[in-house]
Amino acid sequence: MQTGTIAVKTTAKCSRNTYLCTIASVFFILTLAFGVFSPKTAYAAGASINIQEINYDNSTITVKVNSGDTVVYFSDENMRTWEAIPTEIGSDRLVTLDISWISPTNKYVVTLKGDASTEVVKVTIPKQVTNFKASYNKVRGIVTFTNDYDRTIQWRKKDSYIWNTVNTDTFASQLEMLCTQGATVYLRLAPTNSYLVNGALTEGARPSKEISIVIPKKTAAPNIVINGSKFSIQADKNLAYRTVESDGTTSEWKNITTTTSLWLKDIAGSALYTNASTPQSEVTLQFRKNPTSTSQVSHISTVTVPVQEAPPSESDHGIEINYTSSTTFTLEVKAASETKPFEYTIVKPDNTLDYVTASWTSITSNEEITIKSDKAPVGSHVYVRKKSVPASGDVKFSLASKEIDITGSKGVQYPSPAQATTLETLITTAGVCNSENSAGNLTFTLYSPTKATVSSISFRDQYGNTKGTVSLKSSVSTNTASRFITDQYIITTKITSTENLDTLTETKLYAYITLSNNDVIESTIDSGVLLYIYPSSKVNNKDNKEYTSAFDRLYSSTEESDKSSFTFKIDLGTEKVPDTSAIGNFTAQDTEVKSIKYDGYTLAPNTDYQVVYGSYTNDNGKKIRTATVTVNVNKFETNSTITTKGKATPLLIALNNGEEMDNIVTIKLVDTATLLDTPIAWSIMEGSLKETETKTTINDDGSKTTETVETITYELKLKLHDSSYAVGISDVTWGGTSILRSASVSGGTATIYLSNAKINKLTSSSSTTNNLVITLSNGFVIKSGCKLTIINAGK
Known part of the structure; x- marks a missing residue:
């Protein structure tokens, strides 16, 4: 073989x-x-x-x-x-x-x-x-x-x-x-x-x-993604990579045997920012999958690592932090937007910035970001950089820029909390400080190292028990005369209502002040804000049954039996007007009624009302100054300023100590009668009404009696305010001329019959319209609701 x-x-x-x-x-x-x-x-x-x-x-x-x-x-x-x-x-x-x-x-x-x-x-x-x-x-x-x-x-x-x-x-x-x-x-x-x-x-x-x-x-090229935030490339095992030089030559393939992160500082260091004097260049890398026993080598994936930008300039991009309290600060990047995002990370004391573990938070608008001390303790460092942007359309992929430490070498350094060094005493009378009386506002100022306002105030007694809160308005301004870091800002606060505390009179109340930045100023006997409230004045009619705080007046009645005035008594809160410079101090001026108003009309003293001052000793042995007020309603009820009828309307009683007693004493003006079926409008030709008519009556014996009677064409009906009230109709006039024939009252309704003969005597050069004026026997007058037009007969 x-x-x-x-x-x-x-x-x-x-x-x-x-x-x-x-x-x-x-x-x-x-x-x-x-x-x-x-x-x-x-x-x-x-x-x-x-x-x-x-x-x-x-x-x-x-x-x-x-x-x-x-x-x-x-x-x-x-x-x-x-x-x-x-x-x-x-x-x-x-x-x-x-x-x-x-x-x-x-x-x-x-x-x-x-x-x-x-x-x-x-x-x-x-x-x-x-x-x-x-x-x-x-x-x-x-x-x-x-x-x-x-x-x-x-x-x-x-x-x-x-x-x-x-x-x-x-x-x-x-x-x-x-x-x-x-x-x-x-x-x-x-x-x-x-x-x-x-x-x-x-x-x-x-x-x-x-x-x-x-x-x-060949298998598909591997999907290679550059992590522009961590400056790494996640590489699976069995990959290989090489560098492509600017002249097109390539290095030898380097095999990756385990899944790992390739750090750009190791494989593309020349693309990263070091300092302003070190040149940079983009780096092109190629990746492929190595062949296995079951697959061929892959196609090649090519990625380019762009040049990393330098750290963003604080001035060019509006990057700043502002301490807002002893435990918070704000971070703002004015240049940040959705298309130009930035990001920040916080590195706590004794740690260093690690791109692998750092968690970055995006900044996509120029809105302030509030950071608290639990997230950024003292000594922490806050780094800001431009965020890595993926490729999209005409936008090229970019690495996150080099970061800038905006907290400096010492890191985060919170200012001390706002403190009160003196005790400011606010003195008022219960009810004076309310949302409808700006003159009664209580104002105080605080100095603060941070730009903050007062968000809430609760008051405590000397034992630390919370007694209630107040309504307030607060503003802050720069202290142009500041000498220390602790007084850079002036916080001006107005207490607009002590309603929740007005029952806690003659008690020292200490302010627990919470600022908008969550800093707290806790008042003591030596510093902060002390509130002291004197008792308010109250209507006390229990000693005289003839006194009332709710008077119903039959409007403009001249009948002696119809009451035209009433009396009520006020227990004044203090005998003298308080001196607000110190608790327990009073001016030499007696507490008195300063003015009285009704439905926009200011009553004239001695004419519209009289006041008699006195005093008594209460059950606790305290001398109480009183004001007995008699209001003569008939003296001012017809004033043109007064338009409210049929409804209990309060007197506004102003005292010289700043109190305004409202919704305590009321007057209800009641019309004697009301014209029914309004509006009514009649038109009559001069002299056109039939004045008499013949009336035939059949007697019991069958005989007939003929008589001449007045013809009644027009009548009016009035509804009395009280069916038991005795009143008659004095007259009905048109343009000052009487046209009344007769009237009758039955079951709370008055029926008025107008005289045809008197109406026939009314003349007009062309066409004249007047309201009928109905006068009742008690002096009450109805001046509207029925119009009569007389038309000239020659027209």
Whole structure:
């Protein structure tokens, strides 16, 4: 057994052609025919023909005959039957015998003679080699031959009829052209022809049995992705990579035996930023899958590592951090957008930035990002860089830029929390500080190292018990006179309502202040904000049943029985007006009623109302100053400013201590009567109404009585506010002229009858419209609801 090995890179295909077998059959039949019908003539006893060549490529034997031979015969080893070779002998005396019909599985002896040269010549055709073998090693990329007997090896592609000699120098490159799509390659031992040399035939050999090998096609190129954030390429095992130089030359393939991350600093270091003076260049890498026992080497994937940008400039890109509290700061990148994203990472104290483990957070807008101390403790470093952008459309892939440490060498350094160094005392009276009375707001200021406002305040008693909260408004401004880091900002806060605390009078309340940045200022007896509330004034009518805080007035009534005024008493919260500079201090001014308003009208003191001041000692032994107020409603009820009727409307009582007593004392103005079926509109021609009519009455005895009576055409109805209220109709006028005939009141309804005779006396130069004015006996007047138009008779 003989073996041989030839290294290859690619594969080819071939197929066997059977058309020579058909030619052989035709020649065989012709041979039989000529053998039967051609004459056999002996030439010279003992003379023989000569075998010139056995051609195993063409499956022929070439015989040279003597000059006397006219026919050449052939037979097998037994020579029982001779057949003539079906051909004419030319001047060259050469005759060709087709031997393609001879089975290749065994050796075969052919005997030949001429018709004149009767000496038999024997030729042995060897059997075909059938144990020739070849195998293709996908991993090593080589072809191994077995039983080649040191013979020339030939190959062809499938569906090709051309055999090519395997040359160890060129076979690999020949097969490499076929590996893109894969191929089947046919192989054989090349035939060796026998030639007549020095009177003897050289040894020949048939072509071996054809065999085939399959060269698998290349697998798909590996998908290679550059991680532009971690600066790495994830590489699976069984890959190989190489570098492509700028001139197109490549390095040797480097195999990857385990799944790993290839770091750009190791394989593409020249693309990464080092410093401003170090040149950079993009790096092109090629990757492929190595062949395995079941697959061919893959196509090549090419990636280019772009040049990494320098760290972003803080000024050019608006990168800044601002400390907003003792535990928070904001990060802002003004240049950041969806198309130009940035990212940041936080490295805690005693750690260093590691691209492998770092977790980066995207910044895609210029909005401030709040970062707390639990995420970035003191001493942490905050790094910002441009984010890696994938290729898309016209946008090229880019690595994340080199990072910038925006926290400096010391890292994050939070300022101290805002602190109050003095105690500011706020003094008010219950009810004075409310959302509807801006004059009663309580204002205080704080100094802060950070830009923050007060978000909430709760007040506690001296034992630390929370008692309630207040409503507030707060603003912050830069302290232009700042001298220290602790007073860079001025926080101005207005307490707009102490409603939740107004019952906690004469108690020291300490503020627990929460800033918008979550810093807290806890007031003490020495610093912060102290709130002290004096008791409010209250209406106290329990000592006199005639006093009321809800008065119903029959509007504009002049009847003595209809009340026109009422009285109520106020227990004033403090005897004197408090001095807000210190708790327990009062001015010399007595607490008094300053003004009273009703429905937008300001009552005139001494006329519209009177106040009598007094005092009493309560059950606790405390002297209480009082104000007894009498309101004369009839003095101001008809003022044009007052428009509300039928609804209890509060008095607004203002005291000189800043209190405004609202929704405590009310007045309800009630109309005596209401005109029904409004609106009413009548049009009457001058003098057109019938004033009288004849009325006939049948008496009990059957006789008739005829009388003249007034004709009533128009009437009005009023609904009294109270069916038991006694009132009459005094008059009905049009333009100052009375047109009343009569009226009646029954069951809370008043019916008014107008006089036709009086209406006929009304005149107009063209057409005149006036409201009817209805006056009741108690002085109440209805001035609208019914219009009467008098039309000139001549028109």
